Each structure stands twice: as C-alpha cells, then as structure tokens.
Amino acid sequence: MVDLGRKLELNRIYSNSGNTFSKSLLLFDLLKKEDFLIFVETEKKALSYKKILSFLGERCFLMQNFCDFVDFFLNGNGKFLLNKDIFYIDFSANFFEKNIFQIKKGDRVDMLSFAKKLNDLGISFAEYEEKLHFNIKGEIFTYFTNSGNVLKISFWGDEVDEILLDNKKIDFYFFGLNKELNSFSYVSEVNKFFVEKVKSTEKLIILDSIDFYNFYDEIIGYLKNFISFANFGNGLENLGVEEIFFNNLDEFKFKLEEKTSKKYIFTKNLNTIKNFLELNNLENISVFKSDLNNLKSFKIGLNYVFTDDIISKIFVKRRVKRSFSENMDLLLQIKPGDYVVHIDHGVGIFSEIVTKEIPDQNGKTVKKEYITIDYKDNDKLFVPIMEVGRVSKYVGSENPKLTNLGTKDWEKKLKKVSEDVEQIASELLEIYAKRNLQKGFAFESKKAEENEFFRSFEYVYTDDQHLAIEDIFTDMEKEIPMDRLLCGDVGFGKTEVAFASIFKCLINDKQAVLISPLVVLAYEHFEKAKERFKDFPFNIEVLTRFEKPAVIKSTLQKLQEGKIDLVIGTHRLLSSDVKFKNLGLLVIDEEHKFGVKDKEKIKALKGNIDILSMSATPIPRSLNMALNGLRQVSMLTTPPVGKQEIQTIISDFNDGLIFDACKREFDRGGQVFFIHNRVETILSLQSYLENILPGKKILVTHGQLKGDTLEKRIIQFKRKEYDLLLSTTVIENGIDFANVNTIFINDSVNFGISQIHQLRGRVGRGSQKGYCYLLFRKDQIKEDASKRLKTIVDYSHLGAGFELAIKDLEIRGGGDILGIRQSGSSSEVGLNLFLEMLEDKIEELKNAGLSESEEIKEKRIKTIVDLSIDAFIDDNLFSSELDKINFYREIENIRTLEELEIVKKDFFSFNENLSESVKNFFDLLYLKIIGFAFKINSFRKVGINYQIDFFEESNLDDLKKFLQLDREVKFQFVDAKKLRSSVKNFENTEKFVEYLLKIFKGENISTKKKIKLKK
The missing domain is CATH 3.40.50.300 (P-loop containing nucleotide triphosphate hydrolases)
Known part of the structure; x- marks a missing residue:
C-alpha cells in the first residue's frame, strides 16, 4: 500500500518512530506474515493500533481474556494487542495448573468428561457459532476462539484422531479459563512467572514505548523475535520519523509539487482532495479513502504521509479575534481525564463525548451530543455540546477538590471569588483611568509605505503575526499610549512583529528604542535590524557599555539631535545622560529579566510613549504583566513556514x-x-x-x-x-x-x-x-x-511551550500567578474562569458609561439554545475527539454573523455529503448569535410551549423589537422577560427553528407592524 523507503528488521531497537499510524505502516509487511503480540502502554493505544491495522487489512484483537493469553503463549496462535498492565497480574505456576487443560492427538477422552472440564473453565455449549463456546456434532468437536479462529477435533471412538486450527493440522491445543484479564488481582511488582512466559515465546513481539518500565530490561535480552520502539537507551537505530505542519494551503501545495519525494494522502474527503490535485495539476500522489480519526501526518526521509489532522486545518481556516482568557483557554487542549470547570456547576473531570437520543413532542427521538463531566460521589453532568464554551480546563492546584453537585458549595465559592474579582477590577481600572488621562501620539496610517515594508519580508507571515501587527497598528493610531505584551514560543516570529511596529514609528518621524537585558542579545537585534531595514533610509545604532567612550558620546549627541532613528541597546539606554529628541516607541525584550532598579527606570522612561514588550516566556508567568495596567496581549502560537520541530x-x-x-x-x-x-x-x-x-x-x-x-x-x-x-x-x-x-x-x-x-x-x-x-x-x-x-x-x-508551562503550573499551583493580593481565589475556580470573570467585570465597569449598542459588543455570546433537534457534527468529520472538542470550543467564541458565515462556508466546501444534523447545528449557532443581539437569554421548550427568555438587563423595548418581526403573531407576551408560542403553531421543532430564522433574517417581511403588549 505504502512504500516508506524503510524496512524494519527483527531484533532491532528503533528510536524516533513517530506515532501509532507511522509505526503501523512500518510494521505492516512483517505483521501480515505471522502471528504477533504488540505490547503498548495503554488500552487506548491498543485500540488505536487495532483500528489502524484493521483499516490496512490486518485483523488483530485486544488480548482481554485469559483464553487469549493461553492461545498466544501456549498454543502459539493469534494476533493480539496488549497493554503493559498484564505484567502485574497475579499469575502463578499453581494458577496455571488449575486453570489450563491440554488436549493432544492420540489422547483417549471421554466426551462427557471433556465437556465438563470445559464447562469448569467457563467454556460452555452453544448450538450456533459463538465465541468461547463449543458444539458437538457426531464425532466432530468444534470450538470458536475469542480471536475468531475455529478449532475442530475429530474423534475415532474416544481417541483424538485429528486436531485442526483454521483447517491447519496441529498436534495439541490448550484451553484456558474463560475470565477477563482485567478481573484478575494485580500486584505491585512485576510477575516473574509471566516474564518467563514472554521470554520463552518464539512469536513476534512488538514493544512500543514501554522501555520506561522496569520489566523491559528483564525481557529485551531474551526475546527471540522482536522489534522495540524505544525512547532511550544504547544501540538505538534512528528511524527519523518527524511530525509535519503547514500553516496554509500554499505551503501544502508547494510540498506536493516537490518531485524528489513520495507523497501519500489518507483522507475522508477523497473527492475534495482529488479535485484539488487535478485542479493544480499535481501528479504521482497516492490518495486513499480513510474514515479513521486520530491519524497523524508524518515524514520519513523523503516520503510524506498526509492525513486529515493537517488537511482539515488548512482547508477549513478559522480565524477569530478572541479575548485574552479565551485565547489562553483554547491553547489548553481538554482531554479525557482532565480537570475542568463548568461555570455553573464547578470543578469536575472530563470523561467523554456521548450521543443521547431525546424524545421530541411528536414521540420521535432526536440525537444530541453531550460532554460528560464526573463530579463528587460519582455524580455526572451532561453538558450540551453547544454549551462547551461554559467549560474550561482547570488550571490551579494539582489535585483540586471535585464539586458536590446538588449543594450550594459552588455558588458560595463563586460569590466569594466575585467579590475578590470586583475589588481587583476596581484597582486595575484606576490604573486604566490614569492611563486614559495621558495623551500620547496618534501615529498616522500610511498604507503605501507599510505595504512596501510587508512586501520586503523574505518569509511568509503567519496568521498570528498578521493579527498581532494589525492589533499593534490599531493601538498606535490611537491617542492613548499603547501598552501591549507580545508573547510567543521560541522562534515564532516576535522580532519581525516588533520591527513592523518600529517601522510604523519611524515613518511617522519618531524615534524608537529596542532594549534587551543582555549585551550579546542587543548586538544580535542590531545586526538583524540593519539587515531588515537595509532598503529604508533609517539611521540605526547600538549602545551598550562595551562601546568605546568616544562612540558612546557621539551616539548620545545624535540621539538628542534626532539624527538616530532607532537605537538598540541594554540597560545603558536607561542612564540619565540618554536624551531623545522625539521618542515615540519603546520595545522591551524579555522585560521580566531586568532588575528591580532597571524596571523603575523603564517605568520612568515610558511616560506617554507607546510600549511593546516581548516575551518568549510562556503566558502563565507573564499574566502579572498582562493584567496589571490592563496591558493588551498578542499571542503568536503558529510556527513560521519551514520551522522544524526539534x-x-x-x-x-x-x-x-x-x-x-x-x-x-x-x-x-x-x-x-x-x-x-x-x-x-x-x-x-x-x-x-x-x-x-x-x-x-x-x-x-x-x-x-x-x-x-x-x-x-x-x-x-x-x-x-x-x-x-x-x-x-x-x-x-x-x-x-x-x-x-x-x-x-x-x-x-x-x-x-x-x-x-x-x-x-x-x-x-x-x-x-x-x-x-x-x-x-x-x-x-x-x-x-x-x-x-x-x-x-x-x-x-512546535508551540508546545505553553502546554508545558501549564503542566508545570499545575504542579506548583496557580495561587499567586497574578501577583495580586486576592489571587488565591484563582485556585478555587481555576485560572481560566478566574480570568474570564475578571475580564467580564472589567468590561462591565468600563462599559458603565457606554450606550447599549456599544456595550453589547464587548460581551461573550451567552444565549442558550436548548431545543430537541438533531444538531451535531459527525465524528468522521474530525481527525480525533480532541480535534472535535477544539472545533466546538473555537466556534463557541464566534461573536458575529459574518464570522459564522465564513466558518460555515469553509466547512461546507471542504466536507462532502454533510447530513441534515450539520446544517441544523449551524442554524442553532446562528440563533445563539442573533439571539444575543436581541438580548435573548434562551430558546427552549417548556411543557407545551416554546419559550424565549430575555436577559435580566433587558426591557420592554427589547421584547417589542422581537415582536415587530413576528409577522404571523405566533408569540404571546408572558411577562417583561418572557415570550411563548404553543407547540401547536409548528409541525415540529425543525419548523419552529425555521420560523425563527426567517423572522430574524427578515424574509417575507414587508412592513413593520405596531405591537401592543398584551398578556
């Protein structure tokens, strides 16, 4: 199927073998020839192997029963996957004697005694074919193994005449106790008896990433036929499998155009990809239909294997502006077993996504997807997938207490945290107010010059760089002095963004300063700046304590006279003898690395000029800088083109x-x-x-x-x-x-x-x-x-720094991360929710003087749509469950109908044969967004009515605004916050949604009618 240009050899230990998909492709030629056992760390990984190998055409089974164990280790039969836990099962030699029964050719066997022994092992009679059951017809005994093999024993009288396994003659067969492996007791030490069984087998053993466990060294030297995918140790042979990543379609197309490499594509959207290849005259690329999730793209040597983990992201591009806490939350991937926080119900453990069938008003059932969260005392909460935005990853103490549902514990915690948040928000807004009183310089927008600068960049800007530059330019064009933090992982392009802001400053005839904590770093920036601005008429100099006195004197004079446009240096620039003629921008690299005295000098230098601070330090350690003074944050999370993982x-x-x-x-x-x-x-x-x-x-x-x-x-x-x-x-x-x-x-x-x-x-x-x-x-x-x-x-x-920092943060706790007295509250509710509450409170206080139309734009979409309608996106449209969760969380942050339309258009153009449930999903998302603009809190069915509830802050004018659209007068006024319509007015819920969409979109509405509010 796939030639990766590399053949695995037996009895070798390989490193850098990649993911389960790459390993399966590399192993495939070996696995199809003989029986095997693959040892992995977890059952989840075993299931992943099973699905992939089955897709490739190799049937194998999870070793879940003692019968399977006996089949492989004693009968030498079967193709199995097994997780490491079996090494700790409490097997013993005595146990084997009691729970194994052997039959061999030539044995004299009484059929009734034989059947009784099998019954004692839990293997019983069944008239029809059924796994782990047997039947007897005349002198032919037939047994169906757990792994799908068929054993036939022919008797001549009471003598075993012939034994056939899948029609192949064998001399003996062992029957084992019919008992699931996970029901055995476990021991803390490795079971020596079992290790001996593994060491003595001549079957092919694959060991995948279990070299961290102490039984590995005990068995590796004894195995007769094995392949080990290891992480460390001596004698490792590097396979060189690497992850691959593309930012956009152009990069992907460029790679496909390369003539020197072999390319393979595995995708669920076969026609879309084939059309794309044909349209772009791309040939000699093998494309396979695959509905598997969790496949990961990779390269080995000059060979590339692309899957939907890349394809779905570059064909469906979603780019939405988000708040700081939203951006931070979306970077934290939620996986089963993670602690999460539901804004209304508290701290729990994310379990899984489930689909439930819910009865509607006509007695039919509709499918709805839910996120399952486990709480204290085994309570479970099912959160509609449309409300995934109310769930965030918990970041705080390492093992938080689970909330007790059905009590007021969480409500009390939220109340206490809300009080702390209000106090912090007030303190921060004082700083904000003082800053607003300062009047800075509003830089002009000079599109022609700016575009010329962008064109001169020799690389391709990432989406994050585009967004950061756009935000920085917007800040600089305001009279209020900019104070923005630019964060990004190592090598993600912060310097180019800083140079763009410097360029805007210089073309507005202002001076700029770039200050760094190290001399060597200052020289590095100086060399880069000279190269980047070589085509523009700017005078750039460097100032550190290493310069000769005469050079320093000359530089200081030129700065004061305005003859230097950009000066780059260290804390030497903070000395009292440094004067500027017309300073407009200060760029600070790694501000947190400056000493206390230097930081005070930087504060004094800031005045009313624009400030851009850069940090490669992952976000959590920079939160203090971001929140104190309400500093704006830009995050670079996408690696530049061509950057390879280490x-x-x-x-x-x-x-x-x-x-x-x-x-x-x-x-x-x-x-x-x-x-x-x-x-x-x-x-x-x-x-x-x-x-x-x-x-x-x-x-x-x-x-x-x-x-x-x-x-x-x-x-x-x-x-x-x-x-x-x-x-x-x-x-x-x-x-x-x-x-x-x-x-x-x-x-x-x-x-x-x-x-x-x-x-x-x-x-x-x-x-x-x-x-x-x-x-x-x-x-x-x-x-x-x-x-x-x-x-x-x-x-x-690439970009893993943020996730690693969070892992460290979870270990040490997030208590004082904000550097604010009350920040202990953050560990009570989790850092993400704490930040969200803080942002909301700040916006609330800031918006106190704004008009309603201005204020509404600042808020997150919080309208709930709780209707019985098939509205979900099929699993096979995502590369993994994680990808699905992330998609739902991203679209939860869409705030405008324009953004929704872009995402919907991309999604429908990339994915083929979408079901009605997908269309319904986007329709309900439309209702959430438009409903929020109308101050609607929820659309739901209550008893025999459809009900629309409005937010507390709404008034009668808001209800009237909606009723003016209700041309067919299907809704009745209930009270100042509520409208209802009988379910009899609509054939079903789909028709109710269809009607709402019509009235919101203004279809078939010619005139606005006057509304009288009647109960």
Missing part, C-alpha cells in the same frame, strides 16, 4: 553517542551546546569532552563569571571562535545562536519541564534540523523521572 533523544551518558552526535554537527559546519548545571564539576567535564573530541575548541561559561567576562565569551562563541560551548543554564533564554543545532542537557532528570523546553529552544532556530539529547545516568532514572522525560519527548511539537 528532535529529542533520551539516552544514558555514553562516549559513543556524544562523539557521533557532535561529529555529525561539526561535519555540517555547526556548533554544539553542552549544558552541565554544576559549576564545581564543569572543568573536569571540559577535560572529559576534550579527550573524546580531540582537536575541538571547548569554551566554558557559567553564572559565577563576572558579567563582562560571561558576555564576552558568549560573543566569542557566536563569532564561531569555538566549536562547543560547555555552560550552565545561563544561555537558557533570548540569544539566537543560528549556527548551533545540537544541544546536550546533562543530568536531565534534575531539570524542570519548562526549563528543558527553553534550553531545547536554543537550537533549530534556522533552516537546519535541531537535535536535543537528554542525558541521564542509569542510577538516576526512576520511573517518575522517566515519565517526566517522556513528557518532554511527547511535547516536542
């Missing part, structure tokens, strides 16, 4: 690996980082490295060096005067070493998750592939430390 390898410390990895990097003209975070032993490690890397120049840096010495050494390394930099974590952030694409992190088990991510981000900054080696020593690696390292490997994908 390949992460876990290994024990050994000479061969270090030598080979360094040699490969040096051979391609690169340099190497080696992180060792113990100053007292760093010089002895230098001697060790010099011994195994003869002729290579090694430079040492650490935090105990004087500032000037440290920075001079870093500059020397940047100038390529040395091959390897042996350093403590002083190089963790900020500096761009474009020529360094391999990093070793020694004693990696002693580092935090976010810290490793930041260090890993030092490499792979350019077009070269980056490699990160996490080294450990055998005596250090405990199971929990192993899992932490595995987390790092799992989160190697």
